[in-house]
Amino acid sequence: MKRLTEFLEKNISGQKVLGLFILTNVVYTFMLTVTIPKTMEFANGMKLLDMMPTGYDLNYVSELFTSLGENGRVTYLTNQIPVDMIYPLLFGLSYCLLLGYFLKKLNKLNSPYIYLCLIPIIAGIADYLENFGIITMLKNYPELKETTAYATNIFSVIKSISTSMFFIAFIVVLITLGIKVLNRKTSANKELR
Template identity: 80%
Template sequence: MKRLTKFIDKNISGKKVLGLFILTNVVYTFMLTVTIPKTMEFSNGMKLLDMMPTGYDLDYVRELFSLLGENGRLTYLNNQIPVDMIYPLLFGLSYYLLLGYLLKKLNKLNSVYNFLCLLPIIAGIADYLENIGIIVMLKNYPELTEVAVKSTSSFSLIKSISTSIFFIVLIAVLIALGIKVLNRKTI
């Protein structure tokens, strides 16, 4: 825990946190507006595996990859996945430091709450493992295995659960910080 706190303390200037937050969200916006739609042009409305927070099964992956066709699978592999290999690092680091910054403002960084900063790191690692699984499946298509699909789907679930919990925590911390600021103004 002390290493975690020390790293956050060393790296949480407001400018650094804001810069990383902006960069992270620029990359995310690029994926949402460019690479994902470009790939989905081939999917006949089916969601990409990255966008399935509750997971997927072998039949879904087979149908999606079939609909994507060779051009769609190549677009997924060569356009969407490379950008999504940058995003998890940015997400993990940016939101790790953001939560640390906010916890420090609440004087809670040196408490048990600092472990919550690890949630975006867990989500980022799960995103990388999900991406690796998708790459393997895209490269091996049409030879898809139940094991590859289930393990990749599990990482998708871990990513979505840890991300959801993180954003709930972030909202709670922002509310607590807002209350602290309001209480300070009324004193």
Template identity: 70%
Template sequence: MNKIIEKNISGKKVLGFFIVTNLVYAFMLMVTIPKTMAFSNGLKLLDMMPTGYDFNYVNKLFSTLGENGRETYLINQIPVDMIYPLLFGISYCLLMAYFLKKINKLKSPFSYLCLLPILAAIADYLENLGIIKMLTSYPNYTETTVTIASMFSVIKSISTSIYFITLLVILILLGIKSLKKTSSTI
């Protein structure tokens, strides 16, 4: 895995993946999520609930969405959200590796931090599969399906949060390293 990452952490590749990933994310935030939420009467969509949800919330949301809203969720939001996790996993894995290399920590146990966005992506896919199952079987989905989908929502949000906190720490370390390098050349 490290060899694949090392071959792909040129600044241009990392930036390219980062831009494409965030364009897809922006499209979801500005188009598919609002289009779906137009039917939700202010209720959050399941994939936007970092602390998870329960059976009663899903019933309330799906009932409020109505047939058109559930179809919009399934036909508009979910397909884009099946592309995004792959892009997120690759892009942010490479971004972490890029900055770890800058602080000379890529060939260390810190390289495992590159797996956090991949874990988040896998959890996002499993969450999406649960949402698809619930949407297609409405109103006959089980509490177990809701619990499992919710669990993957929480795993996705925890791994994403840990990733961004870690990335921030690494960027701070890189800034300190750059300041030290600059002050030693003055």
């Protein structure tokens, strides 16, 4: 906990957190508007593995990769995956620091709540492991192994669960901070009367 606190204390200046947040969301927007749609053009309406929060099985992977065809699989491997190798690092770091920034505003940085800052890091690591699984399957297609599909699916589900947990925690922290600010203003107004 001490090392995490020191890391956060050094890096949670408002300017740094805002800059990372903007960069993270520029990359995310690029994926949502450029690389994912470009890859999905080949998918015949099927969702990419990255976009399936509840998971998939070997049959789905096989059907998707067949549907993508050679050009779609190459596009997945050379367009979507390279950008998605940048995003998990940005997501993990940016949202870890963002949560730390708001926890500091609540004076909760030196409490067990600091461990909430690890949730986006877990999501980022799971995203990388998911990507490595997808790369392996794309390169080995049509020879797909059930163990690779199963492991990749687990990392996809861990990514989506931890991402959801982060956003829930983040919303709770923001609401708590909002209540604290409102209470402070109410107290200040009462003292002025």
